[in-house]
Amino acid sequence: MIKISELIVSQVELYIDPGTGSIILQILIAGLLSSFFLVKVYWGKIKEFLAHIFLRRR
Amino acid sequence: MLDKRINSSFRDPSGSMFTKDGVMYRRVNPAYKDNYDFFINSGLCKELIDSGLLINFEEVHLDCMKSAYKILKPELVDFISYPYEWSFSQLKDAALTTLEIQKKALSFGMTLKDSSAYNIQFMKGTPILIDTLSFEKYCDGTPWVAYRQFCQHFLASLALMSYKDIRLSQLLRVYIDGIPLDLAGSLLPFRSRFTLLLLHIYVHSASQRYNVQRFLKRKAFKGKFSRLSFMGLVSSLESAIRRLKLNTNKHIGWDSYYTSTSNYVLEAINHKKQIVSDYLDKVSPRIVWDLGANTGMYSRIASEKGMQVVCFDNDALCVEKNYQTVVKNKEANILPLVVDLTNPSPGIGWENLERIPLWERGHANVILALALIHHLVISNNVTLEMVASFFRRLCDHLIIEFVPKSDSNAQKLLLGRKDRFMEYTKEGFEWVFGESFTILESVNIVNTDRILYLMRGTSV
Numbered sequence: 001m002i003k004i005s006e007l008i009v010s011q012v013e014l015y016i017d018p019g020t021g022s023i024i025l026q027i028l029i030a031g032l033l034s035s036f037f038l039v040k041v042y043w044g045k046i047k048e049f050l051a052h053i054f055l056r057r058r
Numbered sequence: 059m060l061d062k063r064i065n066s067s068f069r070d071p072s073g074s075m076f077t078k079d080g081v082m083y084r085r086v087n088p089a090y091k092d093n094y095d096f097f098i099n100s101g102l103c104k105e106l107i108d109s110g111l112l113i114n115f116e117e118v119h120l121d122c123m124k125s126a127y128k129i130l131k132p133e134l135v136d137f138i139s140y141p142y143e144w145s146f147s148q149l150k151d152a153a154l155t156t157l158e159i160q161k162k163a164l165s166f167g168m169t170l171k172d173s174s175a176y177n178i179q180f181m182k183g184t185p186i187l188i189d190t191l192s193f194e195k196y197c198d199g200t201p202w203v204a205y206r207q208f209c210q211h212f213l214a215s216l217a218l219m220s221y222k223d224i225r226l227s228q229l230l231r232v233y234i235d236g237i238p239l240d241l242a243g244s245l246l247p248f249r250s251r252f253t254l255l256l257l258h259i260y261v262h263s264a265s266q267r268y269n270v271q272r273f274l275k276r277k278a279f280k281g282k283f284s285r286l287s288f289m290g291l292v293s294s295l296e297s298a299i300r301r302l303k304l305n306t307n308k309h310i311g312w313d314s315y316y317t318s319t320s321n322y323v324l325e326a327i328n329h330k331k332q333i334v335s336d337y338l339d340k341v342s343p344r345i346v347w348d349l350g351a352n353t354g355m356y357s358r359i360a361s362e363k364g365m366q367v368v369c370f371d372n373d374a375l376c377v378e379k380n381y382q383t384v385v386k387n388k389e390a391n392i393l394p395l396v397v398d399l400t401n402p403s404p405g406i407g408w409e410n411l412e413r414i415p416l417w418e419r420g421h422a423n424v425i426l427a428l429a430l431i432h433h434l435v436i437s438n439n440v441t442l443e444m445v446a447s448f449f450r451r452l453c454d455h456l457i458i459e460f461v462p463k464s465d466s467n468a469q470k471l472l473l474g475r476k477d478r479f480m481e482y483t484k485e486g487f488e489w490v491f492g493e494s495f496t497i498l499e500s501v502n503i504v505n506t507d508r509i510l511y512l513m514r515g516t517s518v
Contacts, residue, residue, distance in 0.1 A: 015069050015070050015071055015171075015172075016069070016171070016172045016174075016203065016204065016207055018201075018203035018204070018205070018206055018207075019206040019265075019266055020266075021262075021264075021265030021266035021267070021268070022201075022205050022206035022209075022262065022265060022266065023201050023203070023205075024265060025261065025262060025265040026201035026202065026205060026283055026287070026291065027282065027283055029257070030282060030283050030284065030287035031287070032290075033286075033287040033288075033290030033291050033294060034284060034286040034287045034289075034290045035290070036290045036293065036294050037286060037287075037289050037290030037293050037294075038286070038290075040293055040297075
């Protein structure tokens, strides 16, 4: 069983309650979040790539 | 030694605010030394101050504070305001500022350890972080400890204002640490689940209610939240916030007050503007409060003369329009706020002292009370004596418009009611106000029965 204290390495004592569920949720969706970020950053290039594929097929 | 600890400053072990000899300081505790030094030396502090995202400060020395690591003297905020007094766009801009700061912090190797809306104040027309000690060194793999707080303070309130009703920001007055996610989820309409809110409100709320630790045991990864995921979190919150918009079509009310094109009315408005301008020139105040400011038309007479103006109005949509004008014209000396004068923000929090009651946050050189008195007396049954003593407490000079019962707007307020306002006459008004003020001048506004007065408070 993972302890929350092992998940958060904080230099200063935490003084707000991060919420156990909030911390664990972030870890569970970590992959989804990084994909979201990559898509957002490279959206222009992804659109170009897809457009290129569909135009070639025609 | 200390004059006073600032009442809202007690939760953070890194430091606290206090006043000494009437000056405000921030104490940095030795426990925060490493983070503070990193904050300065990494260049993050300078970057944030130069970008106008963090309040400026200087390091000072105080003899009585030898146990502190550092003493900082911050620049002062002109008028303290709280998130339940902000319009939709003010809260949205405060949210986006918080995320912008978090993004910059990450690029310098730091992160925000809290994302409270109370860390933001409005200065020179824009939101700014006032909590200098909000930063800690970022450790790769650590999730955002302030995620829950951001969703409760900013995302939940903005979503409710956007999807349901602009007035729901008042829930922030009741819930001092932001709107609980399960409450937000129960109020938001079903269609909001087809957006990023599904994750940040609904799933997030569920994660707090259920034992989610069992999901961790099954997964291969444990304790891993990469920097890329962190940036994804901030980015998705930013997208969620940006997509929330206000539906202004539903509203009918005060924003159309001044859109008459009749020459008769326009002449009256222009004359009123001229008188207000003359009165302001005579008094030459530094601070002006416009009570019942609507969209700020008369407030701008003062702000354009270089005076600091705070605008108060009960109608959130008028305040929203006022703020949009501030942003569009980059006005630095107007702060519009949503306030019900008959039920202003009380002290809230621990012992009702953490967040200051509205009328204890300062004093005005001039109060503008235009097209207001008939609402207070006729609609709200406040007596003339109570109104006069209220104004006297808060200002040195008063520019007030008396709206007699014969006025068409006053007539609308009396519709269907018995007129029991016997003392509400020009003579009655002058007599009552003459107790607390000296009437310096009065002018009849053309094409109306209204009179605009300039008054000076009598010495107590």
